[in-house]
Amino acid sequence: MERTKIVDVLKMNTYGSTLNVKGWVRTRRGNKQVGFIALNDGSTIHNLQVVVDIEKFGEEYLKPITTGACLNITGILVQSQGQGQSVELQAEEIQIYGAADANTYPLQKKGHSMEFLREIAHLRPRTNTFGAIFRIRHHMAMAIHTFFHERGFFYFHTPIITGSDCEGAGQMFQVTTLAPDEVEYDENGLRVYNNDFFGKQTSLTVSGQLEGELAAMALGAIYTFGPTFRAENSNTPRHLAEFWMIEPEVAFNEIAENMQLAEDFIKYCLQWALDYCADDIQFLNDMFDKELIDRLNFVLKQNFIRLTYTEGMKILEDAVSNGHKFEFPIYWGADLASEHERYLVEDHFKCPVILTDYPKEIKSFYMKQNDDGKTVRAMDVLFPKIGEIIGGSQREEDLDRLSNRAKEMGVPTKDIWWYLDTRRFGTAPHSGFGLGFERLLLFVTGMTNIRDVIPFPRTPKNAEF
Numbered sequence: 001m002e003r004t005k006i007v008d009v010l011k012m013n014t015y016g017s018t019l020n021v022k023g024w025v026r027t028r029r030g031n032k033q034v035g036f037i038a039l040n041d042g043s044t045i046h047n048l049q050v051v052v053d054i055e056k057f058g059e060e061y062l063k064p065i066t067t068g069a070c071l072n073i074t075g076i077l078v079q080s081q082g083q084g085q086s087v088e089l090q091a092e093e094i095q096i097y098g099a100a101d102a103n104t105y106p107l108q109k110k111g112h113s114m115e116f117l118r119e120i121a122h123l124r125p126r127t128n129t130f131g132a133i134f135r136i137r138h139h140m141a142m143a144i145h146t147f148f149h150e151r152g153f154f155y156f157h158t159p160i161i162t163g164s165d166c167e168g169a170g171q172m173f174q175v176t177t178l179a180p181d182e183v184e185y186d187e188n189g190l191r192v193y194n195n196d197f198f199g200k201q202t203s204l205t206v207s208g209q210l211e212g213e214l215a216a217m218a219l220g221a222i223y224t225f226g227p228t229f230r231a232e233n234s235n236t237p238r239h240l241a242e243f244w245m246i247e248p249e250v251a252f253n254e255i256a257e258n259m260q261l262a263e264d265f266i267k268y269c270l271q272w273a274l275d276y277c278a279d280d281i282q283f284l285n286d287m288f289d290k291e292l293i294d295r296l297n298f299v300l301k302q303n304f305i306r307l308t309y310t311e312g313m314k315i316l317e318d319a320v321s322n323g324h325k326f327e328f329p330i331y332w333g334a335d336l337a338s339e340h341e342r343y344l345v346e347d348h349f350k351c352p353v354i355l356t357d358y359p360k361e362i363k364s365f366y367m368k369q370n371d372d373g374k375t376v377r378a379m380d381v382l383f384p385k386i387g388e389i390i391g392g393s394q395r396e397e398d399l400d401r402l403s404n405r406a407k408e409m410g411v412p413t414k415d416i417w418w419y420l421d422t423r424r425f426g427t428a429p430h431s432g433f434g435l436g437f438e439r440l441l442l443f444v445t446g447m448t449n450i451r452d453v454i455p456f457p458r459t460p461k462n463a464e465f
Contacts, residue, residue: 001074007043009077012087017077021048021089022097024126025069027109030054037065037091039073042125045132045279049088050075057094067108068100068126114452121456121465129287132280133445133453136273140440141225143272144246147265148223153248156215156222158208163200164415171232172203173241204229207434209247210366210419213395216249216430217422223248225437233460237449238338240438242458249432255368255377255394258431259354262381262390263304266435270296273444281444289446295384296444302351304381307344309336309358315348316340335362338387345382353382365409367393369401379433386443392433399423 001020009021023041030036035054038047050073054062065071075089082088102108106120107127117124124130145155161175176183177197184192193200208224215222224247232239248261273281274296285292316330328337336355344353358378360369367376381390396402402423406413413420441453451457456465 005043006039006041006046006048009048009089010044010046010085010087012077013079015077015079015087018074018092019077019089020072020074021050022072023048023070025065025067025071025100027067028065032059035062035065037071037073039071040131042131045128045135045283046085049080049082049085050091051078051088052091052094057091062094064096064099065094066100066102066105068105070097070100071095072097114449118451118457125455128283130452132277132283133441133447134455135280136277136445137441137453139272139276140269140437140444142276143269144223144225144437146272147268148248151221153221153223154215154219156208156212156219156224158205158211158224158226160205160227161198161202162205163198163202164210164419171230172206173229173231175202175204206230207245207247209249209432209434210416212247212249212432213366213419213430214422216251216432217426217428220252221248221250235460237451238439240450240454240457240459243450243454244437246435246437247432249395249430251428251430253394253431254429255356255379255431258392258394258433259304259306259356259379262354262379262392262433262435263352266381266390266440267300269440270300270444274300277444284446292446295446299352299383304352304354305349306354306356307349308356309375309378312336312340312344312353312355315344319343319348333359333361341380341382341387342384345387346384352384355380355382360405363393365405365411366395366402368396369405381433383443386439389439389443390433390435392431394429394431397423397427397429399427 003022004019006021006023009019021039021041023039026038026040026047028035028037033054035052037050037052039050040047052062072095073089073091074093075091077087078090080086080088107123117127125134148155184195186192206228208226212222212224226244227242228245229242231241250261253261281293310332313330313332320326320330326339328339330340356377356379357370357375359374360376363376363378367378369376377394379392380388383389396405399420403413403420406416438450438453442450445453447453451459
């Protein structure tokens with residue numbers, strides 16, 4: 001008999017029909033006459049209650065059916081007499097695919113800390129919490145692809161291995177096929193890459209943006225969606241060494257269109273989550289963050305505030321004058337910390353903020369310079385509880401300005417000659433931004449640690465599983 005997913009069984013009312021379900025035991029309870037198995041197959045946050053006649057199967061046969069065991073059950077769908085479910089399955093046949101020793105299976109029916117669950121990341125998707133999170137993660141990926149596809153964007157695959165440092169920060173994982181004793185150095189003690197696989201220094205990418213810009217200057221509007229890497233020795237709840245980025249790049253868009261695209265995009269994703277992940281979000285709202293659903297709806301209803309960095313800095317300086325204490329200092333030219341961003345969003349405006357026109361010294365070389373000579377057309381979208389969720393800019397389309405700025409910031413021209421060519425041949429205004437996928441998931445799920453919204457977190461001293 002063909003298997004029916006539990007998400008579909010729970011919607012049925014064809015009482016008396018025979019169904020086959022398969023899944024893992026969440027709990028088993030009962031007495032000497034009747035047993036109740038809560039079965040879950042990952043298709044929904046909700047379990048299917050299976051009613052078992054103990055005498056029919058025998059106590060000895062049912063003994064291995066404990067939390068974590070995997071079962072194949074055929075039974076009759078009936079209207080449930082108990083509370084909490086509308087239907088249940090009366091078991092006719094039970095096949096035990098795999099037992100789970102109650103003495104060693106780590107996910108017994110009790111509360112587990114998030115720290116403990118990170119240590120068993122290979123099993124944590126079986127919990128209600130992580131089942132919900134990873135179903136939401138899937139739906140957010142679908143929302144992203146659908147949003148851009150409906151608007152005529154093309155999905156463009158940028159390389160994971162790169163010879164350029166997009167951010168100019170140097171915090172990159174090097175890629176090499178050479179063992180330490182095979183590495184060669186020149187007379188100045190600098191590493192020579194002639195005998196390495198690519199014949200040059202290569203790294204895992206921190207961003208697909210530069211290659212995405214090339215595509216936008218041919219296809220008009222593209223987006224990338226893939227893994228990125230940063231070798232930042234940062235053990236905070238907001239940082240990962242491997243994370244996913246969504247990066248649209250659009251020819252002919254200037255900063256105003258870029259801001260509107262970012263706002264439309266993120267609202268689309270939040271609405272998709274509420275429409276398609278209602279049960280999972282309700283569970284996370286009830287169990288972890290009582291304000292989650294209200295916060296998602298609140299952001300959807302708000303027009304995002306547009307504010308320059310200079311105006312934002314004035315608000316923060318006024319807050320300090322009025323007695324508000326920040327850990328990090330406030331002055332024009334400082335890079336805003338998360339506490340500053342969240343003050344603007346949560347305390348001052350009480351809605352999302354798009355901050356623009358940052359000092360050029362704290363932003364990347366590729367951002368379009370304003371006529372004041374001090375600021376660039378950067379834009380960061382700031383969210384409650386998160387701080388920066390999107391970072392982007394109008395890109396510098398002038399070849400001389402771009403080349404000079406790259407030199408000022410120590411970006412070797414030899415590594416980005418191909419990028420400069422787009423300004424040499426048919427340059428045009430264009431803009432784009434990057435959304436950290438896991439930052440979005442933090443907001444949508446209400447989780448507080450970024451390691452809990454990616455299946456297998458990669459962090460300093462941690463590359464398990």
